[in-house]
Amino acid sequence: MDISQLGEFGLIQRIKENLDTPAPGLVRGIGDDAAVFESPSGMEIVITCDAQVEGVHFLTQFMTPEQIGRKAAAINISDIAAMGARPTFMLVSLGLPKTTPVSFVDGLYKGFREECGSFGIAIIGGNMAQCPERAFIDITLLGQVEKGRALYRSTARPRDLVAVSGALGGSAAGLALLLNPEIQVDEEVRKAVFQAHVCPKPKVDLGRLLSVSGLVTAALDVSDGAAQDLGHICEESKIGATLRADKIPLSPSCQAVAQALGRDPLEFALFGGEDYELLFTFPEANKAGLEFRLADSGFAMTIIGRMEPGEPVVRITDPAGKDWNTHAAGWNHFQG
Ligand SMILES: [Mg+2]
Structure with a gap:
């Protein structure tokens, strides 16, 4: 079965069913126009995104959909880690050709869930678009760090x-x-x-x-x-x-x-x-x-x-x- 048979809403429903887990601070997850989460006091919110394009960043002949999903999540988690922050919430945008097998999307999300699960990250929303030739995965990841404690690139000093x-x-x-x-x-x-x-x-x-x-x-x-x-x-x-x-x-x-x-x-x-x-x-x-x-x-x-x-x-x-x-x-x- 490919995704055109399931349709956008069918596909979202299928994804949502596997993601409906409560997360600390999450007020409203997938299913509304936007997600809502509490902003903890004393913390700063850190946010990053990274797009992975089929044929440029990942090759489907070398990696399973699950591995592609895991790595796409891991790359974003690494950026949050580099800021000294703890990752919290993730949003996923997918661009997919009409002929994409549903099993590819299932595999991707299995990878997202595995990688996110090991860091306590909740997937709280996303978007799906048709993309004629090749798939892309665009992940937005949020994190939090104590006020003033984020690690930057701009603050190294001579002789460090x-x-x-x-x-x-x-x-x-x-x-x-x-x-x-x-x-x-x-x-x-x-x-x-x-x-x-x-x-x-x-x-x-x-x-x-x-x-x-x-x-x-x-x-x-x-x-x-x-x-x-x-x-x-x-x-x-x-x-x-x-x-x-x-x-x-x-x-x-x-x-x-x-x-x-x-x-x-x-x-x-x-x-x-x-x-x-x-x-x-x-x-x-x-x-x-x-x-x-x-x-x-x-x-x-x-x-x-x-x-x-x-x-x-x-x-x-x-x-x-x-x-x-x-x-x-x-x-x-x-x-x-
Ligand atoms: Mg980086």
Whole structure:
């Protein structure tokens, strides 16, 4: 059965039946002209959106509808996590060709529900439109954070240390492997990088810890590649940064894939993107305190660079001491 047989209202009814769960603070969910929720006192509301287009951001031959749904939600959750906020409510807009199987929509929503369920997020509304050629998924996610505690990109200071929460490059290695399926690697390695690419884990608890700690000056999530993302902090904070390529944490499976493809794993880690680890800055004086807080909650960080006074440019130093320039590299949505 495709969605044209069910019709827009039939499809909405089908979705609604699976989502009718009460959520704290929710006054009115799906079914009215708009949703209503209480605005908690002492908190600021954080909001983000992200559109995923079939053929550009997801490929239906590589991912199940459920995986596509999970990842579309996870990407938004990661942005809320990067602000130090707790995600709360989600709205979903879908653009779908008439011939889309109902099972695709069912799968998408199963993925949304799974991902949202693990973070206590309620899906409170959305919209559906016919889109002639390919599907798109546009998610709006709300979150909340204590007043004045949101983590920004614009507040890094010269000489702050730059740290990242986990290994980089796994997702890009996974994509490279999907695009080159003939490459031979261990099944374990294939699984690990595929998982990193398809099923990113948003760092909500870590973001909350960084926010509450008061020890961090700036933060974002690694979605475009560590080099480009640190560049975003530089631009917004109007200072520079040095990134030590030899300090970048690489997962063993990322290294194995790079070796099999005859590529430098740092390419995946610095310019690949979609790792959804958090990258953050803090004064050196806060290092021990932050390490203690992180270890106490089962998190870790790797220091990969330092903010510098001067032009908002990221200088990458390779293990041989040679400087790179990031401006030519990284994923750019309009050039890439
Ligand atoms: Mg982000």
